Amino acid sequence: MTNSRPAPSASPAASGAGLPAFKRERRTRILEAALGALQGQEFEQIRIAEVAQGADVALGTLYRYFPSKELLYAVALREWVHRQRLDAAMPGRTPEERIRARLRGVIGAFEAQPQFFKTHLLLYGSGDPEVEAILGEVSALAEEVLTGDFAALSVAEPRDDATMLWSILHSLLSSAIYQGGAFGEVYRLVDDFITLVLETRDGPVSGSPAKPGPQEPATGPNEHGR
Template identity: 40%
Template sequence: MTDMPGYKQARRSQIVAAAQALLKAQDYDHIQMRDVADAADVALGTLYRYFSSKEHVYAAVLMDWAQPVFAPAVADTGPAERRVREKVRGIIATFERRPGFFKVCMLLQNTADANAAALMEDFAAIALRALSADFASLGDQESADTAIMLWGIVNTMLSGALLHGKPIADAYRVVDAFVDLVAPRLSPG
C-alpha cells in the first residue's frame, strides 16, 4: 500500500473506515460490497479497484482495527510477565467489545481470496511478533513457540466465549494460567 500515491492511500483508508463502521453497526453476513461502496461514497467499480472481494476489504479492516492492540509498547521496561498478561488481556477485551470482529477473523482464516489470505497471514504474524517480544528471554525459537501456543489458546478460548456462549471469564482465567506457567522462566525486565 505504501507504493500508492497519497490520494489512493486516502481513498483506500476511506473505504476501510467505512467498512469498519458498517461492521460495528451490523453483522458481517448482512454487509454487501454495495453497502461498503455507498458508505465510503465511492462507486462500486472504484471499490473493486482497491479490493478484490468482501473478504479482502474485511481483512484490511481487521489489520487497521487491530493496530493499536498489537503496537509495540512504548519503552515499557516493566516485568515481562506483567507486559504479556496485560497485552493478552487487552486482546481478549478488544474482541469482547467487538465480537463481530472476532467472527470475521475466524471466517477469514479459511478465505479463498489470495489478497485476503495474505493480509490474514500478516495479521497473524504481527500478533505473534507482538506476543513473542515479551517472551524474548526464552530465546528466539522458544519465544516464537510460546507465542504460537498462547495465540492458539486465545483463539480457542475466544471461539468458545464469543461464538459458542461460554463464559468470557474462562478466556481470562485460562490465559492467566498459561502466563503463570511460563512466568517463572521470564526475566524480570
C-alpha cells in the same frame, strides 16, 4: 495460526504502497466505512454498496481498490488489529506486566466487538491466497511480539510458548463467542498459562507433587519376624 511470516500481499490497494496521496485518502475512507459497517452488524449482513456509499465513492471505484468483499475486510481487519497497538512498547512495565497487558487488551477488544473475531475466522476459509496472506501477517505479528515478551522473561523456548499461547487464546475466544462461554474464563486461563510458563522457568510448578526419591530398604521385621 501460522508460525512463519508470510510474504506480504502484492496488491498496491491492499497495502497502500505506491499510491498517490489522493488515492491513499480514498482508500482510507473505504476502510473506515468498512470497519464502521462491521461495528454494527455481522459480516454476512454487510452490503458492499453500503460501504461504498459510506465512503462516498462509486461502487466501481471501491472494487478497483478491493476486488472482493473478502479482500476488503482482510485489509480492514489488519488495520483494526494495528489500532489495538499489540506491539506497543509499554515503557515502565516489566516484561511480565507487558505480556499480561497485551493479552488482556486483545481479549477485551474481541469481547467488545465479537463480530471482528467471527469475520477473521470466516475469511480464513475464503480460499483467496491474498486474503490468507494478509491474515497470516496479523498472526505472525502477534506471535513475534509475544515471542519477544517471552524472550525478555528468559524462558527456554520463547517462540514455542508464544505459539501455544496464541493458539490457546484462539480456542478460548472461539468457545466464548460461539458457545456462550464466559469471557472471565478467557482472561483467567490466559493468565494461568503465563503463570505456568513462568513457574516452569523458575522451578517446580506450585502445588505439583514432588518427584519421589529412591526408596529406603525396609528395616522392620520380615514376614518371619526376623
